[in-house]
Amino acid sequence: MTTTTDTQSGAPQPPRVGEKRSVADKWFRRGLAIAGGSVLLILATMLIFTVIDAWPVFRHQGFSFITSSTWDPGVSRTEVTGQYGALAFIVGTLVTAGIALVIAVPLSIGTALYLTQVAHRRVRNPLTYAIELLAAVPSVVYGLWGLLFFVPTVLRPAMDFIAETLGGFIPFLAPPVITYNYFAAGVVLSIMILPIITAVTREVMSKTPASEVAAAYALGATRWEMMRSVVLPRARPGMIGATMLGLGRALGETIAVAMLIGGSKQIGDSIFKGGQSMAGIIAVTFQEAAPENVKALIGIGVVLFIITIVVNMLARAIVLLTGGHVTGDAAV
Amino acid sequence: MSLATAPPGTGSGLRTRTPVAAARKRKDRLMTGLLLLAMTLALIPIILIVYQVVLRGFGAMTWNFLTSTQLFSQRTEGGGYLNGLFGTLYMLVIAIIVAVPLGIGTATFVVEYSDSKLSPVIRFFTDVMTGVPSIFIGLYIYALLVQGRVGISIGFSTLAGGLSLSLLMLPIVARASEEVLRLVPDDLRNAAYGLGARRWQVVTRTVLPAASSGLITGSMLAVGRAAGETAPLLLTALGAFAIVFDPVNAPQSALPLIIYNEARGPFDAAHTRAWAGALELMLLVLILTIIARTVNRNSELER
Numbered sequence: 001m002t003t004t005t006d007t008q009s010g011a012p013q014p015p016r017v018g019e020k021r022s023v024a025d026k027w028f029r030r031g032l033a034i035a036g037g038s039v040l041l042i043l044a045t046m047l048i049f050t051v052i053d054a055w056p057v058f059r060h061q062g063f064s065f066i067t068s069s070t071w072d073p074g075v076s077r078t079e080v081t082g083q084y085g086a087l088a089f090i091v092g093t094l095v096t097a098g099i100a101l102v103i104a105v106p107l108s109i110g111t112a113l114y115l116t117q118v119a120h121r122r123v124r125n126p127l128t129y130a131i132e133l134l135a136a137v138p139s140v141v142y143g144l145w146g147l148l149f150f151v152p153t154v155l156r157p158a159m160d161f162i163a164e165t166l167g168g169f170i171p172f173l174a175p176p177v178i179t180y181n182y183f184a185a186g187v188v189l190s191i192m193i194l195p196i197i198t199a200v201t202r203e204v205m206s207k208t209p210a211s212e213v214a215a216a217y218a219l220g221a222t223r224w225e226m227m228r229s230v231v232l233p234r235a236r237p238g239m240i241g242a243t244m245l246g247l248g249r250a251l252g253e254t255i256a257v258a259m260l261i262g263g264s265k266q267i268g269d270s271i272f273k274g275g276q277s278m279a280g281i282i283a284v285t286f287q288e289a290a291p292e293n294v295k296a297l298i299g300i301g302v303v304l305f306i307i308t309i310v311v312n313m314l315a316r317a318i319v320l321l322t323g324g325h326v327t328g329d330a331a332v
Numbered sequence: 333m334s335l336a337t338a339p340p341g342t343g344s345g346l347r348t349r350t351p352v353a354a355a356r357k358r359k360d361r362l363m364t365g366l367l368l369l370a371m372t373l374a375l376i377p378i379i380l381i382v383y384q385v386v387l388r389g390f391g392a393m394t395w396n397f398l399t400s401t402q403l404f405s406q407r408t409e410g411g412g413y414l415n416g417l418f419g420t421l422y423m424l425v426i427a428i429i430v431a432v433p434l435g436i437g438t439a440t441f442v443v444e445y446s447d448s449k450l451s452p453v454i455r456f457f458t459d460v461m462t463g464v465p466s467i468f469i470g471l472y473i474y475a476l477l478v479q480g481r482v483g484i485s486i487g488f489s490t491l492a493g494g495l496s497l498s499l500l501m502l503p504i505v506a507r508a509s510e511e512v513l514r515l516v517p518d519d520l521r522n523a524a525y526g527l528g529a530r531r532w533q534v535v536t537r538t539v540l541p542a543a544s545s546g547l548i549t550g551s552m553l554a555v556g557r558a559a560g561e562t563a564p565l566l567l568t569a570l571g572a573f574a575i576v577f578d579p580v581n582a583p584q585s586a587l588p589l590i591i592y593n594e595a596r597g598p599f600d601a602a603h604t605r606a607w608a609g610a611l612e613l614m615l616l617v618l619i620l621t622i623i624a625r626t627v628n629r630n631s632e633l634e635r
Contacts, residue, residue: 139563143595
């Protein structure tokens with residue numbers, strides 16, 4: 001699939017012979033350019049206005065905004081009086097996203113391999129559709145489902161078991177288990193990013209040249225040996241890109257994480273303790289926040305924005321450079 | 333290519349089954365089993381979610397729930413999310429009016445005016461925009477319009493909520509439209525040019541009509557995504573208990589907002605309503621998705 005990567009193969013251009021642009025043509029083009037330019041304008045003003053708003057807090061706090069974990073908001077309308085160290089929330093975001101990736105990536109790759117290489121033609125489409133359906137579930141429904149059913153009923157016994165058996169040797173798995181914690185948020189997050197990673201990985205895997213597959217079989221390879229020596233090496237860059245797209249999604253997810261992470265403002269010393277994420281603290285405390293606190297929350301938003309944009313740009317670049325193509329309903 | 337690393341044991345005879353061949357066979361079966369396991373594990377969540385939402389939501393989704401607005405107390409039973417449904421639809425209409433023309437315009441510029449230097453830049457940043465966290469879009473609209481940074485202050489309102497949803501939809505509409513426009517065969521464009529059409533005539537009379545059903549599908553999928561979004565609305569629409577018609581300076585409610593608020597509380601009555609609300613929201617998204625896919629099925633341009 002080269003259509004989107006190759007800018008040369010755009011729509012055909014009008015003939016150049018005796019060309020005299022009409023006024024309508026000129027204005028039509030301008031109108032479309034303005035529509036397209038609005039994207040650039042919005043992205044630029046996004047950064048500018050939020051940074052301006054958050055500037056007093058950045059100046060007051062300096063680097064300790066991201067290195068301190070003392071979050072003690074003030075109530076002033078005009079000046080900055082509180083302590084704003086967002087480290088605990090940065091840790092919460094990174095830990096939950098990390099847990100989500102550790103679970104979702106192997107599962108997605110396995111699912112994509114199954115769908116492209118093993119599944120019978122007749123079941124392939126329904127199964128693919130079922131996985132993509134996960135992307136259509138609103139995040140507040142994930143939150144509700146996790147809060148009232150999945151975490152207390154299904155996950156709690158599993159967490160207790162892990163903490164009791166492995167908690168003795170591995171410090172960050174130690175009991176006691178709080179029901180809503182980093183791990184619970186991470187597991188639900190992994191379900192949410194599964195469809196996008198699967199969709200992109202599947203896309204890349206389906207591009208494996210049939211001749212190479214046939215060659216592997218002709219050399220006597222079993223199906224698994226064929227997958228390991230032909231499909232997986234070719235798909236590797238695409239899988240890295242897919243993982244990073246999933247990471248971008250996981251870092252920015254707000255409501256489901258805010259509902260399941262527990263809401264503690266300290267850094268938990270185990271993944272079974274409560275915490276808070278960057279997006280979560282904004283969602284949970286924004287409505288009751290004093291003006292200076294709002295500025296600090298906008299500051300957290302700026303840091304989150306920069307992290308996710310960098311991750312996303314890297315991901316898209318990797319996928320594009322390797323000839324892949326991010327597509328499907330799940331991918332947008 | 334790593335094909336050069338031929339699997340071990342390929343040198344053995346065809347008829348005789350060496351121990352190595354048997355081991356390879358076993359490994360193949362084991363790995364196929366593991367892949368099937370991954371597939372099954374991936375299917376469990378969607379089954380559990382749909383089952384729980386339908387099971388718990390269906391019983392609570394009474395006529396009374398669908399036709400009444402929210403009560404002030406979460407503790408009491410009764411009441412419904414009509415105000416939220418109204419707010420969600422109201423904001424979606426605003427979001428569609430803003431995002432669909434802008435998104436399709438952006439895609440048209442990127443595809444049809446690919447000779448412009450700006451075109452690849454816009455395409456790249458449309459991609460970047462799909463990755464902006466939704467809560468940050470809420471913060472942006474709050475900083476820009478709710479507070480009134482540039483001289484216009486609209487307060488927490490339907491318009492602010494609708495605009496934040498439109499920013500969420502814009503890159504999705506643009507990306508989906510771009511894919512559809514690229515599917516329009518160049519023959520159509522060339523034929524139109526051959527008849528002496530101007531470029532704007534080619535685009536508006538040939539390309540866009542040919543792609544119309546696909547454009548609608550892409551837009552509807554974006555609407556479905558926006559309908560379930562909560563985070564930006566917390567910072568722009570805020571929430572309300574009654575049906576609000578005023579587009580500015582009056583906080584508005586939305587289905588996801590109410591579900592979020594009622595699910596977080598400790599009350600059973602609120603939780604029951606939240607499940608019904610979740611079912612209502614998922615049905616809304618489902619209807620939008622079905623419309624999107626039906627329109628696409630009638631499309632002349634097959635993927």
